[in-house]
Amino acid sequence: MIKTDNISYLKRGYDKNKLRKIVFMDRDGTIHIDKVETHLINDLEFFPGTVSFMQKVISLGYDIIVVTNQSGIGKGHYDIEAMKEFNLYLVKELEKHGINILAVLYCPHIKEDNCSCMKPKSGMFKKARELFNIDMNSSIMVGDQTSDVLASINIGITENYLVTTGIYDGKYVLPTELNGKVIVCENLTEAEEHISQNHL
Numbered sequence: 740m741i742k743t744d745n746i747s748y749l750k751r752g753y754d755k756n757k758l759r760k761i762v763f764m765d766r767d768g769t770i771h772i773d774k775v776e777t778h779l780i781n782d783l784e785f786f787p788g789t790v791s792f793m794q795k796v797i798s799l800g801y802d803i804i805v806v807t808n809q810s811g812i813g814k815g816h817y818d819i820e821a822m823k824e825f826n827l828y829l830v831k832e833l834e835k836h837g838i839n840i841l842a843v844l845y846c847p848h849i850k851e852d853n854c855s856c857m858k859p860k861s862g863m864f865k866k867a868r869e870l871f872n873i874d875m876n877s878s879i880m881v882g883d884q885t886s887d888v889l890a891s892i893n894i895g896i897t898e899n900y901l902v903t904t905g906i907y908d909g910k911y912v913l914p915t916e917l918n919g920k921v922i923v924c925e926n927l928t929e930a931e932e933h934i935s936q937n938h939l
Contacts, residue, residue: 740852741813745866747826748843758872761841762796763864763891765882766807768905769927771829773883776811778821780828786904788928792881793838795931799938801879802841802871806863806890812847819847842870858882859889864896881930883907885914888921898937900930 767773772784793803809822826843833840844863846856856862867873879898880891883905891899899921903911913923924930 740854741819741847743819743845743847743856745844745846745856745863746842746870747807747823747845748830748840749870750839750841753841753871755870756872758874759802759841760800760874760877760879761867761871762801762803762879762881763867763896764803764805764880765858765884765887765905766805766826766829766843768883769881769887769902770805773905776816778809778811778817778825780825783825783829783832785832786927788926788931790833790836790838792927792931793833794836795935796879797838799934803838804841804867804871805843806858806867806887807843807845808857808886809845809847810849810857813849813852822847842867858884859886859893861890861894864890864894868894879934881927885917888917892917892920898934900924900933902926902930 767777770789774782811817830840844866848854848857875895878896880896881900883902888899888901901921901923903909904926922933
């Protein structure tokens with residue numbers, strides 16, 4: 740199994756002691772169009788609502804941490820350096836819009852590794868809690884798969900959104916056990932509307 744510290748990117752000079760509320764975001768299919776194991780810089784294509792969503796949650800006092808399963812590494816389809824290069828490019832492109840990502844955390848493993856960091860397990864959220872002083876009760880998760888919101892629910896996050904812009908392509912049925920725990924949205928624009936109303 741690949742050894743990892745789960746850190747792809749960390750914002751420089753951050754205050755470790757500052758109490759933060761976080762919007763955790765999945766990457767592929769949530770922030771940008773999922774082109775299947777996206778890892779080439781030329782393939783980065785943000786969704787129309789990505790920049791506005793991030794600007795809104797930052798204006799509401801949240802920091803943003805990206806948590807991404809990257810099993811393509813474990814499968815040998817690309818390496819950690821290629822992923823880190825892509826993630827840094829993503830961060831720099833968002834900086835052009837005044838968006839400062841606090842961290843990008845990743846899991847490089849495959850399901851058969853039975854690691855502790857691949858969503859729906861909560862290892863990347865625990866890593867974030869080691870790095871930063873996070874109020875999980877006031878934090879939010881936005882992803883495009885059931886595994887994303889299961890990981891956040893397991894760590895104690897109670898405000899969870901699932902956008903259908905990823906693998907479900909608009910066709911998603913929320914499992915019964917997640918009723919009342921997850922709000923399903925067509926895209927980040929709709930998620931932004933919900934969060935804006937919930938945090939007036």
